[in-house]
Each structure stands twice: as structure tokens, then as C-alpha cells.
Amino acid sequence: MGMTMTQKILAAHSGQCQVKAGQLILADLDLVLGNDITSPVAIKEFAKLGKDSVFDKDKVTMIMDHFAPNKDIKAAQQCKMCRDFCEDMDITHFYDVGEMGIEHALIPEKGLVTAGNAVIGADSHTCTYGALGAFSTGVGSTDMACGMATGKAWFKVPSAIKVNLTGKLRRFVSGKDVILHLIGRIGVDGALYRSLEFTGEGLSSLTMADRLCIANMAIEAGAKNGIFAVDDITLDYIRAHGGAEPVVYAPDDDAVYDEVIDIDLSAIEPTVAFPHLPENARTFGEIGDIPINQVVIGSCTNGRLEDLQTAAEIMKGHRCAKNVRVIIIPATQQIYLDAMEQGLLKIFIESGAVVSTPTCGPCLGGHMGILAEGERAVTTTNRNFVGRMGHVKSEVYLASPATAAASALTGKITSPWEVMSI
Template sequence: MGMTMTQKILARHAGLKTVEAGQLVEGKLDLVLGNDITTPVAIAEFNKAGLTRIFDQDRIALILDHYTPCKDIKAAQLCATVREFAKQYQITHFYDVGDMGVEHALVPEKGLAAPGEAIIGADSHTCTYGALGAFSTGVGSTDMAAGMATGLAWFKIPSAIKVTLKGKLQPYVSGKDVILHLIGTIGVDGALYKSLEFAGEGVACLSMDDRFTIANMAIEAGAKNGIFPVDDRTRSYLAGRVSRPWEAVEADPDAVYDQEVVIDLDALEPTVALPHLPSNTRTIRQAEGMPIQQVVIGSCTNGRLDDLRQAAAVLKGRKVAQDVRCIVIPATQQITLDAMKEGLIQIFLEAGCAVSTPTCGPCLGGHMGVLSDGERAISTTNRNFVGRMGPVSSEIILANPAVAAASAVAGVVADPRKL
């Protein structure tokens, strides 16, 4: 019986020739990741266990991004804890204000993830790096502490759902629409502890930023991870970023999947998720006209350069509606610089947007855009749970960057194809 991409990677890291779904294995790790919320908890567990060594100073990444630049005293204290630990153990990949970014955009940008690698992070959206053909998944802070000390983690081998993409994305449709459509199809628990493995000729039309977005939101379907095959576009992205050896994997022709979901990209419409679940999806035609008070363009899901380009193309020469606040957050310093060089930042400012330094900020109701009672935001973030961005009476609609930008101009949920 053949293995899926995920099963092959985990078998290799466990030193086994084959594995099967449900099997428990201990695997070697290529990277352990934490942020300013989860790392302090991991540090406390690390110290509580009496640990005094880390497994590899080059294979731990600590990124201050959630409440950073620090929004209050508590956030500042959490960041100070991480800074002290990073200095004590001489962590190579420690990123603070001025050189940090939203972690799941910064890790691939810095070349810290590569095909065939096994990565854990104390953040649920660590599954993002599956876009590069890596196995990456979120874990708790206790597992992060153990990973930092030993370079090992226990895994239950997941079964898989094969997602076959055919056709080609149409204008104003992006990777965000692919993943929202998929979640709407199978539900928020449709891939519970399974691997979402993407395949088909439609993969070739997806940019790397599209793939990062799709893999990032695999967790919103309950998946253990999402993963893409490695192709020429992947190799081009890795060139100049990753110098260490890496080895991609391919699913066996006789790999076993629990089910197959086929998505026709030619027919895919801009898609939004209404409150209060990512699975509560509608086409833009079904949702347009809903009033909004805020727009957020950014996050680990849609704060990359392609996302900013899509938003800027809609906002160029237009103004944000009078009663709407539009917040744009490039995901890393480099993305900000690139957006400046392309004139995107000028377009946002001239349109009346607020442009922020990299931060998770409003995505988790942290800062830089928390909603008030009864307000509604349309956002390129990944979750629209009750109270996610403010009071329980507030609402979030998830959308792609073009739809978010069009809505900022219209003052209501809007179809960018109609502006």
C-alpha cells in the first residue's frame, strides 16, 4: 500500500521505511517555531522541567508578531521573556521589532522552511509551509518546549483527503477563494486530523502566495496539515532563499485517501465566509450589499506582496468610503519595502487607508483595529469566530484582497468585477 506526501515525510523523519494512518511515531524536527504569545508559556515549561540545553540554535525560530510592537505592559513583559531566552541560548533566528514580520510569512521568506522538512510551531497556522512541500503543523507550547530541548516530537500519522484542482483561476479569484470554497464544501471539521493534499493540473496556475494562503487555512477545516507538490514554481521561490540540501516527496500512485474533492478553478467565484464560521461561505453575488465599518487587508493568510497588488489594483484612483476604516498590514518588512518600490503603499495612502508595520494586530483582536459593539469588518484574515476581532456583538466576513478592497470603496460587501 502506497503512502501520501505527508506519510512519506513523517516516515523519513521517524527513520522508518513505511508508516500507515493511525500509527504513532517519534520524528526528528527541522524547525521549532514560537511567537510572543506561545513562546513564554513554552519557556516556563522548559524551565519547570529543569531543561538547560536546546537541541540546535539554528533550528529554532522565535518571532515577536502577535501583539508587537507591544500594545500594553503585559505584551511588553511577554516579549521581554522571549528576548532574554533568545539571548541566553543564542537563538540564531530571533526576530524583533524592526526586522520581524508575521511569522508564517517571515519563515518562508527567510528560507527557514523547505520541501520534505518536518516543522512544528506553537501556532495553529504553522501548516502554512505545506505550500513548499513540507510537513508543518501547529502544536501546544509544552510540545514546543520539548521540541526546543530534544529536536523530537510525537506524531500520529494522519490519513488524507486528496484535493484535485483543475482549470485556471479567473480574474479577481485567488487562493483565498479556493480554500474558502473547500472549507464550505467539507466543513470546519471535514478534515479533522487529516492531511489535505493538493494535486491536479490546476496547481500549476497557483502562485506561491496563493499556495501559502491555501495551506495556511488547512487548519480551518480541522486538518493536521495541508501540502502541495513541489514544482518549478516552488523551486524558483526557493532559489536564493534555501541553500541547504532538501529532498521533495511525491505521493505514491497507489496512495490511499479517505476521499477526493475536485475543485474546478474555471468555475470558481469570489467567495466570502459570513459570520461566525469559515465554513459559512457564499459567493460574492449572494453576499454583496452587506454594510461594513472596517476593512483589514493583511495577516499570515493574505498579507503577502501578491495580496497587496490585488488590493492596490482595485484601490488605485479610488477612495475608501467615508464611513469605512481600511487598514493595510504588509506581512513583513521586505514586503513593505517591495510594496513601496512598486508604488502600492502610495496607492493605499492616497485612497485613505491606514498602513501599519508588520503585526498580527486585528486578526486576533490584538490591536491596530479592534472592532466596537455591533460593528462588522470584512477581512483577509483566517477566522471569523464570535469575538475574534472585538466584542461578541461584532462580526467578521472573510474575503480575498480584491473583494476586501472593493468593499472598502463601496462601503458594503462588493464585487470587484462591478466597480
């Protein structure tokens, strides 16, 4: 019986020739990561193990991104615990204010993950690195602690759904629209503890930003991980960012999939997920006149340079609607610098938006853009649960950078096709 991409990676990392869905394995890890919220719990659990060092100081990373720059005393204490631990353990890849970025944008940028890796992180969106052809998945802080100590983790081998991509995206349609479309089709539990494996000739038309966005939100369909077939676009990205030599795992011809989902990229339209689940996906034929109070363009899902370039193209020469707060958050310091050098920040500020240092901030209702009762936000983030960005009676609408930028100009949920000629 053949294996999927994910199963091949897990077999290689558990020292086996073959694994099958449902099998329990102990796998070697190439990277263990945490952030300023999840790492303190892991550090406390690590102390209970009696270890005086991590398994490999080059394969553990902590990134201060959720409540950093510190929003209050508790956040400051948590970050201090991480700083002290990483100094004591001589951790190579510790990223703090001035060097940090949103973890799932920073790690690919720094070349810390390559194709064929097995990665765990104490953050649910660790599945992002599947865009690079890696097996990566979110875990709890206790698993992170054990991973830091031993370099290993237990997994139940997932079965898989094959997502076959054909065609090419139209202008102002992006990976965000693709993943919202997919989640709208299968639901938030449609891929529960399964691998979403993306392949097909349509792959060649997707940028790395598209792929990173899609893999990032695999968890919003309940998936254990999302993973993309490795092609020249993947390999060029890995080499450009100094990643280790990739190991490419292609699925066997007789790999077993629970189902195959076909998506024609040319048929995808700008899509918005309505409150309070990512599966509530609608296109603009189904969307009425919905006024908004806030727009956020950023996050580990859509804070990359390509996302900011798209938003700036739409916003250039225009003013944001009165009484709409527009918050732009580049995902890393390098993206911030590149956006500044390209003049994008000037476009945003002249349009009436604010630009923040890299932070997760508003995505999780942490800081830098909390919603009040009754307020609505269009955001490029990845979750729109009740109270996700603030008051439990606020509303979060998930959208692409293009849709968010168009909505910022009109003050209501608006298709980019409405404000830009295509």
C-alpha cells in the first residue's frame, strides 16, 4: 500500500519503511517552537523533567509575537521567562522585539524549515510550514516541553484528503479566497485529524504567499496538517532564504486518500467568512450592504509583502472611509523594511491607516485593535470565533488583503472587483 506525502515524512522520521493511517509512532523532530504565550507553560513543564539542556539548541526556537511589545505586566513577565530560559539554554533562534516577527511568517523567512522536515509548535497555526513540503503541526505546551527535552514526539499517523488544484486565480483573488472556499465546502471539521495534501497543475500558479496562507488555515478545517507538493517555486524559496537542503517526498501513485476534492482556481471568487466560523464562506452575490468599523491587514495568514503590495495597489491615492479604523501589520521586520523601501507604508499612512510593528496583536484579541460591543471588523486573520477580537457581541469577517483594502475605502464589506477594474 502506497503512502501520502505526510506518511512518508513520518515514516522517515520514525525509522520505518512504511507507516499507515491510525498507527502510533515516535518521530524525531527537526524543529520545536513556541511563543510568548505558550512557551512559559512549556518551560515550567520542562523544569519538572530535570533536564539541564534542550536536545539541540539549534532546533528549538521561541518568538515573542503575541503580546509583544509587552502590552501589560503579565505579558512582560511571560516574555522575561522566555528570555531567561533561552539565555540559560543558549538557544540560537530566540527572537524578541527588534528582531522578531509573527512566528509563522518569520520561521520560513529565516530558513528554519525545509522540505521533508518534521516540526511541532505550541501554536495551532504551526501547520503553515506544510507550504514548504514539511510535516508541521500544532501541539500543546506539554508536548513542546517533551520535544525540547528529547527531540521526539508521539503521533497518530493521519489519513489524508487530496486537494487537486487546476486552473489559475484571477486578479485580486488569492490563496485566502481558496482556503475560505475549501473550508466553506467541507466545514470546520471536514478534515478532522487528517492531512490536507495539495497537488495538481494549478499549483504552478500559486505563489509562496498563497501557499503559506492556505497551509496556515488547514487547522481551520480541523486538519492535523496541510502540505503542498514540492515544486520549483518551493525549492527556489527555500534556497533564497538559506534553508537546509530539502528532502522531497512525493506521494506514491497508489497512495490511499479518504477523498479527492477538485478545485478549479479560475472559478474562485473573492470570498468572505461570516461570523462566527471560518466555514461561513460567502461570495459577493450572497453579501448585502454590511457597514464596518475596523479593517486589519496582517497576521501569520496575510501579513507578507505580497499581501501589503496588493492592499497598497487598491488603497493608493484614496482615503479610507470615515469612522473606519484601518490597521496594517507587516508580519516581520524584514517585510516592514521592504514595504517602507517600496513606499507602501507611505501609501497606507496617506490613506488614513496606521502601521504597526510586527505583532499578532488584534488577531487573538490581545492588543492593537480590540473591538467594542456591536462593532464589525473585516480582517485578513484566520479565526472569527465569538469574542475572537474583543467583545463577545462584536463580529469578525475573514477576507483576503484585496477585499479588506476595498472594504477600508468604502466603509462596508466590498469586493475588490467593485473598486478596481479587472
